[in-house]
Amino acid sequence: MSKGRSKRVSLKDIANKLGVSTALVSYVLNGQEKEKRVGAEIVIKIRQALEEMNYVPNHIARSLRNGKTQTIGLIVTDIANPFFSSMARCIEDEAGKKGYTVIIGSSDENCNKSRRLVDTMLNRQVDGFIIVPADGCYDYATLIVNEGFPLVMVDRYIPELSTNYVVLDNFGASYDAVNYLISRGYKKIGMVAYKTNLIHMKERIRGYTEAVKNAGLGKRIWEIRYDHQKDDIKKMTQQFQDKNNVKNVDALFFATNTLTMAGLYRVNELKLQVPEEVAVIGFDGNEAFDFYSAPLTYVKQPGNEMGKEAIRILVEQIEGSGKISHISLAHQLILRNSC
Amino acid sequence: MSKGRSKRVSLKDIANKLGVSTALVSYVLNGQEKEKRVGAEIVIKIRQALEEMNYVPNHIARSLRNGKTQTIGLIVTDIANPFFSSMARCIEDEAGKKGYTVIIGSSDENCNKSRRLVDTMLNRQVDGFIIVPADGCYDYATLIVNEGFPLVMVDRYIPELSTNYVVLDNFGASYDAVNYLISRGYKKIGMVAYKTNLIHMKERIRGYTEAVKNAGLGKRIWEIRYDHQKDDIKKMTQQFQDKNNVKNVDALFFATNTLTMAGLYRVNELKLQVPEEVAVIGFDGNEAFDFYSAPLTYVKQPGNEMGKEAIRILVEQIEGSGKISHISLAHQLILRNSC
DNA sequence: CATATTTGCTTTATCGATTCAGCAAGACAT
DNA sequence: ATGTCTTGCTGAATCGATAAAGCAAATATG
Numbered sequence: 001m002s003k004g005r006s007k008r009v010s011l012k013d014i015a016n017k018l019g020v021s022t023a024l025v026s027y028v029l030n031g032q033e034k035e036k037r038v039g040a041e042i043v044i045k046i047r048q049a050l051e052e053m054n055y056v057p058n059h060i061a062r063s064l065r066n067g068k069t070q071t072i073g074l075i076v077t078d079i080a081n082p083f084f085s086s087m088a089r090c091i092e093d094e095a096g097k098k099g100y101t102v103i104i105g106s107s108d109e110n111c112n113k114s115r116r117l118v119d120t121m122l123n124r125q126v127d128g129f130i131i132v133p134a135d136g137c138y139d140y141a142t143l144i145v146n147e148g149f150p151l152v153m154v155d156r157y158i159p160e161l162s163t164n165y166v167v168l169d170n171f172g173a174s175y176d177a178v179n180y181l182i183s184r185g186y187k188k189i190g191m192v193a194y195k196t197n198l199i200h201m202k203e204r205i206r207g208y209t210e211a212v213k214n215a216g217l218g219k220r221i222w223e224i225r226y227d228h229q230k231d232d233i234k235k236m237t238q239q240f241q242d243k244n245n246v247k248n249v250d251a252l253f254f255a256t257n258t259l260t261m262a263g264l265y266r267v268n269e270l271k272l273q274v275p276e277e278v279a280v281i282g283f284d285g286n287e288a289f290d291f292y293s294a295p296l297t298y299v300k301q302p303g304n305e306m307g308k309e310a311i312r313i314l315v316e317q318i319e320g321s322g323k324i325s326h327i328s329l330a331h332q333l334i335l336r337n338s339c
Numbered sequence: 340m341s342k343g344r345s346k347r348v349s350l351k352d353i354a355n356k357l358g359v360s361t362a363l364v365s366y367v368l369n370g371q372e373k374e375k376r377v378g379a380e381i382v383i384k385i386r387q388a389l390e391e392m393n394y395v396p397n398h399i400a401r402s403l404r405n406g407k408t409q410t411i412g413l414i415v416t417d418i419a420n421p422f423f424s425s426m427a428r429c430i431e432d433e434a435g436k437k438g439y440t441v442i443i444g445s446s447d448e449n450c451n452k453s454r455r456l457v458d459t460m461l462n463r464q465v466d467g468f469i470i471v472p473a474d475g476c477y478d479y480a481t482l483i484v485n486e487g488f489p490l491v492m493v494d495r496y497i498p499e500l501s502t503n504y505v506v507l508d509n510f511g512a513s514y515d516a517v518n519y520l521i522s523r524g525y526k527k528i529g530m531v532a533y534k535t536n537l538i539h540m541k542e543r544i545r546g547y548t549e550a551v552k553n554a555g556l557g558k559r560i561w562e563i564r565y566d567h568q569k570d571d572i573k574k575m576t577q578q579f580q581d582k583n584n585v586k587n588v589d590a591l592f593f594a595t596n597t598l599t600m601a602g603l604y605r606v607n608e609l610k611l612q613v614p615e616e617v618a619v620i621g622f623d624g625n626e627a628f629d630f631y632s633a634p635l636t637y638v639k640q641p642g643n644e645m646g647k648e649a650i651r652i653l654v655e656q657i658e659g660s661g662k663i664s665h666i667s668l669a670h671q672l673i674l675r676n677s678c
Numbered sequence: 679c680a681t682a683t684t685t686g687c688t689t690t691a692t693c694g695a696t697t698c699a700g701c702a703a704g705a706c707a708t
Numbered sequence: 709a710t711g712t713c714t715t716g717c718t719g720a721a722t723c724g725a726t727a728a729a730g731c732a733a734a735t736a737t738g
Contacts (some may be wrong), residue, residue, distance in 0.1 A: 007555070010693095023719085033728070036716090037717085038716070060399060061403055061696090062696080065695050066695085088443075105431065106429065233676070287627040293630075349724055359688085360688050362688070364725095365727080366726095368725090375686090378687080396725075403694070404692075
């Protein structure tokens, strides 16, 4: 038998106690005593009563009335991915400071799940969205924008959709990383990317392509299917080891931290030495990179800054700004021993 | 200028369209057409209209009326910690299946933050809590229980508080891990734990103590302060390396993944070989453990199962069960090369 | 046939906060 | 003295869904 939950004090309780109307109390509560011409003495009395009776506004009632919930929906591909979990951490902290609460969902890069999450969140009447869009199904993002809901895309964006985003300068980061490999004397540089039409991946591939082209080197790209990761990575490792294969490499550039991890697991299984037998550059960062036998050189994304910017822009939008922000953040190449 | 958000269809809209009262529509919506004796034809018409007009219930209004928000508050120490982020992932998925939404907060093992999070969540009228309690300040947990809110503690619990929990058999796991070290011939086994009164840590320490005592070995414990981690770990490494110190060791057992990581960073800085110069057993798991020069032997916690159980119990409670569940899950010792 | 009972629906209060419209009473101007 | 303004407050509608209470009409029972 659950103990009786003590009912909270309502505006009405305060009003009754003082023998005034709820309107007055509400005005004082919302700092409108000037505009609404509330008497000076009664203001003081109301403030006291609010304090004494330990009044806490009912969020739900307020939301129903105002149509604002002070809630933000965050959809990432996987909250268990350290890049996203640390970004989420930052988003929650920042949102909290501004009086917003965050609800999080993981889409697994899957359209149906994304749509279901968006539906749930719309149903919960979030005031705005921060979304890492999944590949292919832009309908729900379009819906969000068309309905006039504030939306900030992070990590990647949908070029066709005119809305806010905060991303890495993916082309630049990738170009930079590959050039570093080139400067270290590697000639057969491979890139392991995801097979997707998402712009961030396209840009990372373009950075790689541009860099190897400028150096007069051959292009070796694997596009791994997200839902056949293991098979495709296996095939990849077979090809890149084979001296007779056109895709034989001396260095590998991985396009995300999940790909880096998957690749390294396989490299370990095959007992390949890094960087002697194959050099490696990772992406995104992961504590695991620090502990690899050869600590990994990698492209570090400013995940926290990304989260902070996203919240800042979103709240601006929620509060009525009409301007659309497109932000590209700079990467950092962390140099260590893997190449 | 934000585009006009198209107003959603309400119960009233449906009722008006059909020329019936909202009560009827509500009954049909909630499957009470039998109890509330709604006519067979009108039921069909209402169902059709709900379908056609694409009706979606207003969650906020429902919450205000029912006093239930179908929302769960989850407080962990740090959502960026992979142990908790993967648990959170699992909790969200399971909660979603049962029609609940989760809001997450990170306490950083800090009382004030914990309290603020609980306040926010109470204010948002969550239906129940899943909490990883922080050290020392049990007031808010007691408050939650006394107010009659369902609460499930995970990872650790507060013995004085009679409520549900799902934890690891910490004593057993620790005992087992240390015995494994003993069976491998290590004689000077040290344990690195956090300085805290929390039961899970006490139990892990008790497991270690019991194991070394039974083997007639000396006790070497470091209790690291959570907010002076770096200093304390440094001091620890100085002592355990010193052959003349009573705390000199040939093997280290770390009590959490954050401690393991912090310890390994330091071990790497000092260029100590694992396991030759010092053997290591970790706790909790972390992808990083797989990539350590000597892949780490560690105590694996069933984080997903913990999350699943927690949600199951919590929802049971929310739906009115009075029974209190105390669940201890079994660990798994993952054997590899670090000892 | 007269009285119960059942069936099918409507009315209305409620959850708690917000806010517009409106009403007295006093201040001020003409 | 009459009309206009200002001040300080109240009443009631509203957001959308739920559910208790009540009311006719239809059916059943004696």
